[in-house]
Amino acid sequence: MTVDPRTLRSSSSFPPHVIAEIQRAADQGLYEIRGFGAKRALPTFDDLVFLGASTSRYPLEGYREKCETKVVLGSRFAKNPIELKIPITIAGMSFGALGANAKEALGRAATAMGTTTTTGDGGMTPEERESSETLVYQLLPSRYGMNPDDLRKADAIEVVIGQGAKPGGGGMLLGQKITERVAGMRTLPEGIDQRSACRHPDWTGPDDLEIKIHELREITGWRVPIYIKIGATRVTYDVQLAVKAGADVIVLDGMQGGTAATQDVFIEHVGIPTLPAVRQAVEALQGLDMHREVQLIVSGGIRSGADVAKALALGADAVAIGSAAMVALGCNKPVFVEDYQALGTEPGCCHHCHTGRCPVGITTQDPELEQRLPPDVGARLVRNYLSTMVLELQTLARACGKSHVHNLEPEDLAALTIEAAAMAGVPLAGTHWIPGR
């Protein structure tokens, strides 16, 4: 007997993936831990469009007139600010979460493009330092692998308070990825689940943070910029306090930001999207008369030159990419399909970074899987992707008549939805209306 499909109606409250999750929880008694970022639909930069030049604005010739992309980071206090050739950086990702080949590929690509890459939980590897001409060294709550020699080798220091995928939560690296080398760098036994601390061990609030940053500057002779990275939640206050604590640069990571492993409930339900976070951060900086004085790097769901252009138009100085860089490396690519299936997933849906069985050799410590990503191949892929993003960014900036990408401004934007208009603080397309103003 067949069932008439027209009579079948699934519940909006209990769609198939919710039913599957409830039954998985009932079987296992543990929250879902996974990688990647938020999968739910969120207001994004896609909800904004540029108002290209016409009679009231004067465009630049797309292939002839210069459109500068250079950015200086860390000019507030550091003797040696960082000069980026492009306003796109590589976000912090740990050796441990990523394999050595992936880290090296990212470093080589960033170096070729004149931008920075960033260490992660677990410290700095020699290969990473060697492959990255300009390397940002993260100071994380766990302090795994933190040592003053590496600190002095860094071109900038990023004090990580939170990340967009899990503001208020610590890192997580499950035992299957804790190999001998990873364990050694983190001073932990092999094979244990490594749960990084969610807050720093030697300071407890913004006043202490100011003193901590002072210590880092004293150790490094005030040479390198100090970044503060925050997950997007109470952005206005956090940005104000980061400025007060003495940050040269603020890195703001929206809830679309990825992770190698954390609780699904964290990824999907904590933090605010990047779109409103950028506006709040810029307004907070402007309120302190520190916009452009303290630079703002925005991350979380940046995928294209259009996203970069929109973030810059809203007032960011640069962006950082993490998940998108991994996708460029081959994450979720439809190859080695049987290995995706062995993980219980398919290309395009994989978020199994936490398992260490990455089918394309990125988020793994398995030597055989890692061979699928030769560093030179990976470097070329990421370099091509970055080049494409920059060309897209310049195309949009020129269309708006800008000779430097930093000249993009909110006035160049319109929103396609009321929500995006309210969040980004730009008018709903076809109106002069910004909800809430």
Place this chain on the structure above:
Amino acid sequence: MARLDLAEMSLRQVNGELQALEAGVNDLDWRIANPQGAHAVAVGLTAPIRLTIEGHVGFYCGGMNQNAEIKVEGHAGPGLAENMMSGAVRVTGNASQMAGATGHGGLLVVEGDTSSRCGISMKGIDIVVKGSVGHMSAFMAQKGHLVVCGDAGRDLGDSIYEAILFVRGKVESLGADCIEKDMRPEHREVLAGLLAEAGIDADPSEFRRFGSARKLYNFNIDHADQY
């Protein structure tokens, strides 16, 4: 002996001068006068000098120390010798919170008491406290030794990994996954060595040993009530 006076020099000048010293430096004995509670005094040193600080210091004194032997004649603020790699730091008075936090190596001696979270996230440092330590000491301690000649506050060794704790006095309570363990001869020998190195006269046989039960190393739903 060289003497740097913080009443006459900036902190940057003092730290810069000490940081510029190299391994083969001739003048091994240095003093800092008038610290007056300054933060980040003598941080990031690398040369094997003997440095005496004549007075109290604020946050992070001796932070990330390598090779230097630093003595504070007074009390120390939070984060004393944080992330120390090697060398030694000694405080004749008390130390505030988070003494020896995340230290990878070297020896920290506090002749008085320390506040909470002494040895938090320690990664190989040895800490000897002549007095008592506050709550949550050795929280998430990964490696190294914490010796407490007095008492330990509540939740000692919470979520501890492979660090080893010795306490002579009372322990108010143990944190998650921290248990008392047998004190075998090899532990007494290690403890005797640490006490001798710290210059503290105490009988190792009066101490108890604590460490990880290793039940929380891999998540098990049946242990969820301990988190």
